[in-house]
Amino acid sequence: MSKDSQIRRLVRRETHSSRAVPSTLVTTVLLLAFLWLALESVLWLLNDQPLLASPAQMLRWLQELPGNTIPGGMTAAGVGVAMLGLWVLGLALGRGRRHRRALESDRAAVVVDDDVIAAAVSGRVRLAVGLAPGQATTTVGGRSVRVQVRPTSGQPLAVESVREVVDGELATYGLDRRMTSGVQVLKEGAVGQ
Template sequence: MTDTVLRTVVRRETHSPRTVAMLVVVLLTLLVLAYAVVEIVLALLGRQPLLVSPGAALNAVVEAPTALQPVAFIVGGIVLALVGLIVLILALKPGRLSRHEMAWGDRAVVVDNGVVASALAQHLSNESGIARDDIVVGVAHRTVDVTVRPPVGIPVDEAQLRRIVDEEISTYKLSPAVRTQLRVQRPDTKES
């Protein structure tokens, strides 16, 4: 595989498509159009409108500049601008899947964050002697959060645990890089 093909595959595996956001916008647009069609058909059949007849809606739009205060237009424009900005951000900002790229020799491997968390917790358990059940690891896009809950009476060297975690994470060569946070939580202390 060429480098560009490999980069494309890795990007597709680590970023989510914007299909859901696009689908929501399309469905909302279709609902508005369907409502307009229903109102037009009801008006053509001479029936009562669901909310407002097309003629009355058109008259309200034509008379709006003289009937409404300028403040209403400003507020309406701000609301429409915010909705447009949200849709634009959803369209342009890449979504992230819970995966990281991991360097493996001269190749790249896409690895799930849960796999990284499990491997790190097991390694920390093996190196520190703390039971695997007393270690909780969470991996996010830019951070690795490690919580160690040693049993009462077991001494723990927090600096050594941090060194073990940092060294192991550095061997994974994750992209994007992550920073680690370590907490030692005793059963008799509450987290604030």
């Protein structure tokens, strides 16, 4: 295996969540249900006492269920089972991305948490524009970086200058996916900063 494919595999493992826990849980529940049904079937064939209900009793219960249950209850149960199925399907097919990004590196797999990128961008904006801590906050989304700046009272701040700082900082990271930046300069300023 080449070094590039190993690095790609390591980065993928760190930036995506594992499906092991949900798949193991679903498999275990289904296995227990099938084993229970098989045991009940064997006990029924041997004319022995069932653990919970024999296959004949289960079939009779299913046939009488619509007559013994109010329609609203059947509808609610159906909606609940459908939502559970959609949730399990979402776990199985969802993207499963963690809040981490791969940085460009020739020698190693470098993965950084989104909060670290947000703190670094905020710090760079504060230093470049001359703000106090807390006057610039950053949020990193799927493919975007949003910076909210609260200028010092009486000192106007140009949005484009902040956007250039943000774009320059993001360019130095060499992120694996392109990020769009958005800058919002609040109208009310920070007093006494």
